[in-house]
Amino acid sequence: MDILFSSVKELVALAEESGKPISEIMIEQEMQITKRTREQVVSQMERNLEVMEEAVEKGLKGVHSTSGLTGGDAVLLQTYIKSGNSLSGDLLLDAVSKAVATNEVNAAMGMICATPTAGAAGIVPGTLFAVKEKLNPTREQMVNFLFTSGAFGFVVANNASISGAAGGCQAETGSAASMAAAAIVEMAGGTPQQSAHAFSIVMKNMLGLVCDPVAGLVEVPCVKRNAMGAAKALVGADMALAGIVSVIPTDEVIEAMHRIGRSMPSALRETAKGGLAATPTGKRLESEIFGKKAAESGVE
Amino acid sequence: MKFRSVFDIIGPVMVGPSSSHTAGAARIGRVARTLFGRQPEWAEIRLYGSFAETYKGHGTDVAIVGGLLDYDTDDDRIRTAFEDAERLGMRYEFIAEEEEPEHPNTAKLRIGDKDGEMELTGISIGGGKMEVTELNGFPLRLTGHYPALLIVHHDRPGVIAGVSNALAAEGINIAHMECGRKEKGEMALMVIEVDQIIDEAMIRLISGLDNVTQVSILAD
Numbered sequence: 001m002d003i004l005f006s007s008v009k010e011l012v013a014l015a016e017e018s019g020k021p022i023s024e025i026m027i028e029q030e031m032q033i034t035k036r037t038r039e040q041v042v043s044q045m046e047r048n049l050e051v052m053e054e055a056v057e058k059g060l061k062g063v064h065s066t067s068g069l070t071g072g073d074a075v076l077l078q079t080y081i082k083s084g085n086s087l088s089g090d091l092l093l094d095a096v097s098k099a100v101a102t103n104e105v106n107a108a109m110g111m112i113c114a115t116p117t118a119g120a121a122g123i124v125p126g127t128l129f130a131v132k133e134k135l136n137p138t139r140e141q142m143v144n145f146l147f148t149s150g151a152f153g154f155v156v157a158n159n160a161s162i163s164g165a166a167g168g169c170q171a172e173t174g175s176a177a178s179m180a181a182a183a184i185v186e187m188a189g190g191t192p193q194q195s196a197h198a199f200s201i202v203m204k205n206m207l208g209l210v211c212d213p214v215a216g217l218v219e220v221p222c223v224k225r226n227a228m229g230a231a232k233a234l235v236g237a238d239m240a241l242a243g244i245v246s247v248i249p250t251d252e253v254i255e256a257m258h259r260i261g262r263s264m265p266s267a268l269r270e271t272a273k274g275g276l277a278a279t280p281t282g283k284r285l286e287s288e289i290f291g292k293k294a295a296e297s298g299v300e
Numbered sequence: 301m302k303f304r305s306v307f308d309i310i311g312p313v314m315v316g317p318s319s320s321h322t323a324g325a326a327r328i329g330r331v332a333r334t335l336f337g338r339q340p341e342w343a344e345i346r347l348y349g350s351f352a353e354t355y356k357g358h359g360t361d362v363a364i365v366g367g368l369l370d371y372d373t374d375d376d377r378i379r380t381a382f383e384d385a386e387r388l389g390m391r392y393e394f395i396a397e398e399e400e401p402e403h404p405n406t407a408k409l410r411i412g413d414k415d416g417e418m419e420l421t422g423i424s425i426g427g428g429k430m431e432v433t434e435l436n437g438f439p440l441r442l443t444g445h446y447p448a449l450l451i452v453h454h455d456r457p458g459v460i461a462g463v464s465n466a467l468a469a470e471g472i473n474i475a476h477m478e479c480g481r482k483e484k485g486e487m488a489l490m491v492i493e494v495d496q497i498i499d500e501a502m503i504r505l506i507s508g509l510d511n512v513t514q515v516s517i518l519a520d
Binding site: 003006026029030033034035041044045047048051105106107108109110111112113114115116117118119121124146147149150151153154157158161162163164165166171179213215216217218219266269270271272273289290 | 301302303304305306307308309310311312313314315316317318319320321322323349350353354355356357358359374376378379404405425426427428497
């Protein structure tokens with residue numbers, strides 16, 4: 001059971017020395033650790049890709065959660081893009097709408113693939129299916145996008161956290177957006193080191209983000225944090241591809257995220273007690289949604 | 301390393317909305333069900349920390365009940381787990397505890413039927429992964445690095461030897477092992493982490509050994 005890499009530094013070095021992309025290093029490590037064939041590992045990731053694709057398609061048709069807090073925004077964005085008036089760019093907004101689509105499906109208790117969590121599940125597929133329109137990747141390259149995202153997420157999960165309850169939203173949408181940025185760079189033909197820079201540039205802009213879900217639901221502000229996470233992932237990838245580097249090395253950025261998460265009060269770590277959840281509107285929504293149900297709880 | 305596989309990061313495929321509070325919770329319920337070995341008739345579920353604060357919003361409650369009904373994280377039936385439990389004759393009760401747990405996402409399940417009962421504490425550590433920290437009063441230190449066998453058995457001489465011989469015969473190496481019991485001669489528990497994948501045949505073989513009452517495997 002040999003781990004090939006436990007830091008981004010090791011991951012990038014392995015890729016550079018072997019001349020292989022990061023996705024390939026991830027596949028090789030997975031085969032070693034789980035003692036499975038390449039075919040088995042790749043086909044499991046293909047299945048994840050299919051689930052992501054189905055969720056995006058479903059969300060773009062319009063879904064609504066049972067609480068009524070979220071739904072329909074992906075459709076609004078697609079209609080807006082088609083109007084030709086978008087200011088930030090069609091590809092960027094397409095990524096945003098597809099991230100929103102996935103999270104709207106998630107909020108409606110639909111089937112999704114966690115990346116790295118369900119609350120942050122929109123960003124990786126959202127950017128992937130938007131970039132696909134421009135780069136025309138093969139199905140294999142799309143699967144590799146997920147392996148590259150996973151390689152960076154693997155380092156974060158083992159050295160910091162990917163749980164909102166442990167590390168706040170920076171650990172969830174922060175990780176997802178940074179992972180996506182790294183994968184976009186690889187798909188666009190950037191180097192492993194540029195992937196690492198893209199990851200760092202995005203993560204640095206997610207640091208400190210708290211987890212404060214209104215009424216404890218994975219809806220407000222989660223869906224819109226996925227939207228902006230997708231936007232940051234694309235911009236971060238473009239910055240790295242333009243040759244911009246992160247002054248702070250990736251592993252140190254991850255370590256900083258970990259320390260920040262640990263020093264966050266529990267009210268801001270998925271307990272629905274602080275931040276937006278504690279605003280007058282947040283509290284009103286909570287009592288409207290759960291007021292009656294809460295009074296009825298007990299033996300059923 | 302807490303996370304070994306890329307599919308801990310890109311995955312699981314699951315019914316929303318939360319990997320830690322829905323998927324991880326369903327897995328805690330399902331492991332309890334597997335260890336109990338049958339469908340319980342009743343379940344008393346105590347939730348702590350973030351689980352206690354937000355379980356309704358995240359569907360943690362339906363997910364745990366779904367897990368107790370043996371539904372996997374990607375089983376659409378999780379959504380209707382409450383109705384299904386009623387139909388299948390399983391009563392359940394949720395208690396939100398105020399006590400500050402060691403891990404923010406902790407659930408303590410007491411489940412049973414007319415033939416017995418079992419208590420399990422699980423934590424959801426993110427991305428849909430969970431760990432068992434206590435079983436029937438035995439503290440466990442399941443690292444999650446390796447596949448783990450959990451074997452409930454009667455406290456009799458030779459049971460531990462029987463299990464380790466069975467593993468050795470198949471070339472399965474033990475990485476870590478813990479044994480414990482509540483009282484002399486009463487129920488005991490073996491937790492064995494191994495280096496190799498354990499297949500169904502091995503589980504059936506161990507289940508058939510004298511004085512072994514339940515065998516379960518945690519593979520994630």
